[in-house]
Amino acid sequence: xxAQWQRWAERRFLWQGHKLLKQKDVLVFVYRPxxxxxxxxxxxxxxxxxxxxxxxxxFCFLISSLLCISFYLAYRQLKxxxxxxxxxxxxxxxxxxxxxxxxxxxxxxxxxxxxxVGLEKQYxxxxxxxxxxxxxxxxxxxxxxxxxxxSLMSMYPxxxxxxxxxxxxxxxxxxxxxxxxxxxxxxxxxxxxAGMDEFYELKNYQLGDSLTYVAWKQxxxxxxxxxxxxxxxxxxxxxxxDYAALGMHDHEQKLxxxxxxxxxxxxxxxxxxIKLPQQQLSLGLGEAQLQQAKRxxxxx
Numbered sequence: 001x002x003a004q005w006q007r008w009a010e011r012r013f014l015w016q017g018h019k020l021l022k023q024k025d026v027l028v029f030v031y032r033p034x035x036x037x038x039x040x041x042x043x044x045x046x047x048x049x050x051x052x053x054x055x056x057x058x059f060c061f062l063i064s065s066l067l068c069i070s071f072y073l074a075y076r077q078l079k080x081x082x083x084x085x086x087x088x089x090x091x092x093x094x095x096x097x098x099x100x101x102x103x104x105x106x107x108x109x110x111x112x113x114x115x116x117v118g119l120e121k122q123y124x125x126x127x128x129x130x131x132x133x134x135x136x137x138x139x140x141x142x143x144x145x146x147x148x149x150x151s152l153m154s155m156y157p158x159x160x161x162x163x164x165x166x167x168x169x170x171x172x173x174x175x176x177x178x179x180x181x182x183x184x185x186x187x188x189x190x191x192x193x194a195g196m197d198e199f200y201e202l203k204n205y206q207l208g209d210s211l212t213y214v215a216w217k218q219x220x221x222x223x224x225x226x227x228x229x230x231x232x233x234x235x236x237x238x239x240x241x242d243y244a245a246l247g248m249h250d251h252e253q254k255l256x257x258x259x260x261x262x263x264x265x266x267x268x269x270x271x272x273x274i275k276l277p278q279q280q281l282s283l284g285l286g287e288a289q290l291q292q293a294k295r296x297x298x299x300x
Contacts, residue, residue, distance in 0.1 A: 145175045
């Protein structure tokens with residue numbers, strides 16, 4: 001029975017890119033304190049009938065009418081709400097990805113709602129025509145991140161009745177999560193030098209110089225710490241970040257090192273291209289290039 005209910009609910013409340021809550025989308029039922037309230041109605045009704053006491057019966061009908069009004073007001077809290085969702089297309093391990101829930105209404109009126117996305121809950125007092133709620137998630141693994149289902153609920157005005165609705169996303173909202181960046185100086189140096197012009201000279205290392213251009217061979221021979229300098233470029237430096245050129249065997253570690261190289265290229269404003277076993281990215285630089293690079297590494 002429970003499995004059948006779940007299948008019916010998923011078909012009825014499946015997210016299809018946009019949602020305007022209508023009568024069939026809103027469920028209303030007595031909430032936990034309401035059960036005690038219903039018991040009180042039954043007790044007063046039985047007592048009024050048994051003792052033929054009109055005052056008790058009048059009180060019974062009064063509290064019954066309050067419960068009926070609560071059903072209507074709770075239902076009105078959700079009916080007519082328009083829901084839209086926006087989310088990040090690309091993210092990265094260790095960094096937050098954001099889901100933006102926008103609630104809109106054609107005729108502004110006060111609504112008291114709670115919005116649940118997975119284990120996160122936010123309370124909302126909607127007064128204007130539109131309002132946004134932002135939920136943040138921190139993916140722990142590279143690859144596709146699927147957002148949890150969303151639900152809206154209201155117990156206005158007395159907390160006796162709950163009106164709610166669900167949005168079953170069914171893995172329709174996907175953020176591609178790139179690996180966390182790892183910087184390995186030796187590997188980074190060899191990759192960066194592949195895109196440089198010919199070696200020019202060595203200079204003594206000074207505090208603050210980047211370790212990217214350290215002359216590791218001279219340092220290993222005990223000749224001291226030097227920084228490699230290269231001849232001035234007539235054109236801007238270019239770098240090919242090649243998966244096959246990395247000297248390690250672990251797939252995930254290779255992707256992390258490539259992510260580190262990509263971030264450094266962006267910081268140094270150095271154009272770069274990416275070559276993976278199945279895909280490649282042409283030379284470029286900037287936010288659009290970075291997003292495409294993250295997407296490729298997330299899908300690799």
